[in-house]
Amino acid sequence: MIEARALTKDYGEKRAVDGLEFTVKPGIVTGFLGPNGSGKSTTMRLILGLDRPTAGDVTVNGKHYADHPAPLHEVGALLEARSVHTGRSAYNHLRALAQTHGIPRARVDELVDFVGLHDVARKRAGSFSLGMGQRLGLATALLGDPATVILDEPVNGLDPEGIHWIRTLLKRLAAEGRTVFVSSHLMSEMALTADHLIVIGRGKLIADTSVEDFVNSASRKIVRVRSPQVLLLAEALAGPEVTVTPIEAGVLEVEGIDAAAIGDLALQKHIAIHELTPVQASLEEAFMELTQEDVEYRAA
Amino acid sequence: MSSVAVTQPRVIRSEWTKFITVRSTLWSLGVGILLTLLFPILFAAVTSSHWGTMSPREQADRHPMDIALAGVNVAQLAIAVLGVLVITAEYSTGMIRSTLLAVPKRLPVLWAKLGVFAVVSFALTLPAVIVSFYTSQAILDRHHILQTSISSPGVLRVIVGSALYVMGVGVLALALGAIIRNTAGGISAFVGLFFVIPPLMNVLPLSWNNAISKWLPSEAGRQLFALQRDHTRFAQWPSGALFLGYCILAVAIAAVLLRRRDA
Numbered sequence: 001m002i003e004a005r006a007l008t009k010d011y012g013e014k015r016a017v018d019g020l021e022f023t024v025k026p027g028i029v030t031g032f033l034g035p036n037g038s039g040k041s042t043t044m045r046l047i048l049g050l051d052r053p054t055a056g057d058v059t060v061n062g063k064h065y066a067d068h069p070a071p072l073h074e075v076g077a078l079l080e081a082r083s084v085h086t087g088r089s090a091y092n093h094l095r096a097l098a099q100t101h102g103i104p105r106a107r108v109d110e111l112v113d114f115v116g117l118h119d120v121a122r123k124r125a126g127s128f129s130l131g132m133g134q135r136l137g138l139a140t141a142l143l144g145d146p147a148t149v150i151l152d153e154p155v156n157g158l159d160p161e162g163i164h165w166i167r168t169l170l171k172r173l174a175a176e177g178r179t180v181f182v183s184s185h186l187m188s189e190m191a192l193t194a195d196h197l198i199v200i201g202r203g204k205l206i207a208d209t210s211v212e213d214f215v216n217s218a219s220r221k222i223v224r225v226r227s228p229q230v231l232l233l234a235e236a237l238a239g240p241e242v243t244v245t246p247i248e249a250g251v252l253e254v255e256g257i258d259a260a261a262i263g264d265l266a267l268q269k270h271i272a273i274h275e276l277t278p279v280q281a282s283l284e285e286a287f288m289e290l291t292q293e294d295v296e297y298r299a300a
Numbered sequence: 301m302s303s304v305a306v307t308q309p310r311v312i313r314s315e316w317t318k319f320i321t322v323r324s325t326l327w328s329l330g331v332g333i334l335l336t337l338l339f340p341i342l343f344a345a346v347t348s349s350h351w352g353t354m355s356p357r358e359q360a361d362r363h364p365m366d367i368a369l370a371g372v373n374v375a376q377l378a379i380a381v382l383g384v385l386v387i388t389a390e391y392s393t394g395m396i397r398s399t400l401l402a403v404p405k406r407l408p409v410l411w412a413k414l415g416v417f418a419v420v421s422f423a424l425t426l427p428a429v430i431v432s433f434y435t436s437q438a439i440l441d442r443h444h445i446l447q448t449s450i451s452s453p454g455v456l457r458v459i460v461g462s463a464l465y466v467m468g469v470g471v472l473a474l475a476l477g478a479i480i481r482n483t484a485g486g487i488s489a490f491v492g493l494f495f496v497i498p499p500l501m502n503v504l505p506l507s508w509n510n511a512i513s514k515w516l517p518s519e520a521g522r523q524l525f526a527l528q529r530d531h532t533r534f535a536q537w538p539s540g541a542l543f544l545g546y547c548i549l550a551v552a553i554a555a556v557l558l559r560r561r562d563a
Contacts, residue, residue, distance in 0.1 A: 045562075049400075049404045050397060051562040065404055066405055069306065071402065072401070073304055077401055081397065082393070082394045083397040083401075084394065084398065085322060085390065085393045085395040087323055087389070087393075093395075093398075096314045096317040096321070097399075099314035099317055100311050100403055101304065101305075126393075
């Protein structure tokens with residue numbers, strides 16, 4: 001369980017996180033979604049006590065992160081930025097962190113095998129590829145068998161097999177009753193793993209909803225109509241709620257009225273219809289639409 | 301629930317593991333010990349072979365403990381660089397985030413790093429200096445010059461004092477690294493404080509030089525292993541206390557900043 005209340009963080013003049021209010025519940029995978037630079041990583045750093053909030057408050061499993069006597073047993077975290085000494089082997093990295101909590105060596109061995117780093121565990125972490133680094137980060141996060149897992153862009157740099165492995169792992173962790181909080185800037189990725197979504201843009205909360213509701217609420221209902229008499233049809237459809245956009249010769253995109261109503265109207269006015277297709281906005285489009293005013297860096 | 305809590309001894313164990321599992325540790329300590337051992341041998345040999353050609357005044361200026369401790373001046377640099385690295389390498393690699401996630405109270409990490417590093421610097425420097433004393437004496441003995449014994453007045457104090465000095469240098473460097481959080485910056489700060497500012501004082505009028513120099517951490521620390529009282533400096537105990545004071549001040553600043561700053 002993660003609870004953020006009016007969570008705010010300024011870096012100098014810039015407000016990175018702006019009054020966030022949300023609760024991340026156990027037992028499901030909660031996706032944390034937002035464009036690059038929207039404040040996801042900052043929010044996670046605030047949750048984990050690495051940065052101090054300017055205002056507001058955030059707790060994990062009922063306490064501030066730093067107030068847990070054995071934090072690695074409460075929360076396991078994978079940060080986006082690399083957090084490993086490049087000169088130390090993966091095995092020694094895990095062992096040193098395990099020692100702070102008196103976690104036995106056997107648990108380190110177990111995790112090295114689990115994340116598939118057995119063959120390279122004695123090599124310097126600096127020689128690891130991005131994907132191997134992510135696996136080491138995951139092993140670090142799971143070291144204390146934590147009740148809450150916080151992962152910042154965990155699929156970065158992973159190959160398709162690794163991505164599939166992470167998705168399965170996240171679902172399994174949630175099914176075991178843990179709180180799973182995963183950030184991504186890719187809606188499509190979240191659609192496959194998450195049950196619930198917290199969407200932010202420019203540090204502000206945009207949506208806190210189930211994946212299904214998010215898609216429904218964000219997607220525009222558009223109908224593509226092909227007709228030899230588009231001018232007549234456009235005239236017939238015209239209304240305060242309806243927008244009609246010509247796409248190409250003989251094709252319109254109509255928003256604000258559903259396919260059945262368009263068909264009925266056309267029949268009434270004796271206009272021939274050659275195609276009538278409801279177009280569902282994709283998740284990616286839904287996400288872009290919701291966040292488009294909040295994108296920090298946009299291609300010119 | 302103490303069995304599943306972060307405790308200071310556990311953090312010390314963790315910091316010990318971290319310390320001995322990176323190559324820079326072995327390199328710096330190896331070089332430091334090697335220099336501590338080699339310089340006295342070199343200086344003893346050179347002094348012996350040139351003894352006959354030295355003027356009586358020059359001969360009177362030589363002191364066996366200067367030769368025995370010749371390596372300490374160089375070894376301190378190796379220890380200082382390692383002291384800075386112990387903490388700044390965590391910042392440059394991002395390891396500090398993993399460290400602070402495991403120990404979010406933060407201060408136990410600083411205490412553990414300081415403890416491990418101070419004990420290691422002292423425990424390595426002391427035997428190295430003792431060995432240096434005997435090897436340099438053995439070389440000088442063959443030419444029957446500059447003989448002294450470990451039981452001579454002040455000799456043991458100077459030997460232990462030099463190891464304490466190197467330990468203090470390590471603590472100070474680690475604290476500087478924790479304050480500056482950048483390897484180049486931390487090493488520069490140390491070099492500036494210990495190797496650049498002291499000789500610059502010679503440019504000042506002598507009365508100024510004498511009034512200021514005795515307050516410098518390097519000069520205060522140096523009195524810990526000076527055999528003769530230098531009257532332009534504070535006496536041994538006040539100097540030692542001043543040096544300790546600088547160490548405590550640097551550590552206190554490092555501790556406050558570590559608690560306060562975003563990691």
